Amino acid sequence: MTATVAVLVEHRDSESAGSGIAQPSFEALTLARTIGRPIAVWMGEQPPADAVAALGAYGAEEVRVLAIGERARHPKTAAAALAAATGDAALVLMVSTFVNKEIATHLALATGAGVVVDAAGAEMVDGRVEALQTVFAATWNVRTRVNADRAIVALRPNTTKAEPAATAGAAELVGVLAALPKMRETLASVTPVAREEGVPLSEAAVVVSGGRGTSGDYTLVRELADVLGAAVGASRDATDEGWISHEHMVGQTGVTVTPALYVACGISGAVHHRGGMQASGTIVAVNIDPDAPIFEIADFGVVGDLGDVLPQAIAALKAARLA
Template sequence: MSGNTVAVLVEHRDGVVAQPTLENLTLARSLGEPVAVWLGEPPSDEASATLGAYGAGAVRVVELGAAGRLPKVRAAAVGAATPDAPVVLMTSTFLNKEVATLLALETGAGVVVDASGAELADGRVETEQTVFAATWNIRTRVVSERAIVALRPNTTQATEVDGAGAATVETVVFEAPEVPERLVAVSAVEREEGVPLAEARVVVSGGRGTNGDYALVRDLADVLGGAVGATRDATDEGWISHEHMVGQTGTTVTPALYVACGISGAVHHRGGMQASGTIVAVNIDPDAPIFEIADLGIVGDLNDVLPQAIATLQEHKGA
């Protein structure tokens, strides 16, 4: 299968390629010849150069308007761009899981989502995943000839190819299919500055122990260059918007560092963060379940511990 086309569906925001796509292009190089699939307004020269630098020989562009938000239209577009690709990689998002399912129904591909890695073994794709709230590792073999794998962010180290040129832009002829679903309205969610939660290398989250005051959590996230997360409790209380919720029904995160502040560690929350690299927890309750999975646990009041940690880290940064 090596030498075959490996398509990578590009995630982009405001025309900029998202980090998980660069990770997937890096992974794609170990599976075959990467080509990027770009949905929407055509990429800028800079974006094509970035895609090329991470290994994409070509970027296949399918111009899609707002209808591209509908899973069936999106899946048809990806299908039109990848007829020759036995392997399609994408970032594991709720929308992409739907796209993967629909595309697989068309092509007969086997699908693995929420994977943390993929490799070729005896001519088939095999993947690594964690399941059951990240308490088990499983290895899955895609039995069918075609494979679609949706990967979690931060699971491959993105690296550039020395001396690679820009990806060649190819336009894909595509006519959107008629679908019964129609978009009635789309209202944009105001995006916070910095890296999106799902892609962040560092996540600092606050739970009930913050009592609704996220100032210290935000300050610690700032000094660590991370994104701010929260528990279901906190978003239900209205302390912080739902987009910040880390958990199995919110955002699943796999950062290099996860700092849990005033979070007890309910099973639904753990399921959304337990696969993180290093876990640090601060909680006043020594019996909080979060300590069972923390590399470092500090039993103490976050109003004492966090300001001191922030000051020490700032000093270190300044040194």
């Protein structure tokens, strides 16, 4: 019997264009199709028609809707609702965010499932879910088997290539009623935080980061990011100096990124920073110090002043686009 694989859809209701679905959710649906029967779980308000169509295009046979409004913002409430929608699922996939990790924990406690977070993939082996991870600042690759009957796996973005299904799923809308727990807290108000345009740092397929070597001037870093269609990151030194906001900080206590391409500009490569980006697909480093630790993990390194190197790289990339 084919296992049911549920995917918790990450969506942004505030987006004015497109389906509002975060790209990593399509990656999760792509992975779900390789394991079993994919279904999507939409939490919050009713999904728009284009979002339902997009989920179907990536193979979702059902779109189970938990119309619980703002209560979806509380991890314990969200976990209770998710438990009601995924009772038949052998595996629940979600994007590995701070909030979703907490939801996964509550869901596991409620259902007796095993949990793996920050995974790079998952598969079914001998009737059990096995997840792939890179751990200890990406110095080890491990395979974890969940011995429970149910598994919850939180996936890092950019670890599975999102591909539409050869045959679209039915994406049948199914409303789910959930008994939500009484909470000792209530949500008094919600104030959206203004976000920069473009792909969020944690989801970006390309990231260009600047460190102390920028001396506080991020003009070239932002220009290179714009040419590459990349998100802008930073080292802890740069954010501590106030050169760029802390939401851009890549590192063990900042944002962990796993892009296909990571460009480190003027970043020495301290352990803290490496722990947040070492699992990237290809790492390019530009640093004036030939002994900088970042070169130990770089696939391609350039020793030089970023003020000299980046303008040449930007010019070459622009020329290649016009060719």
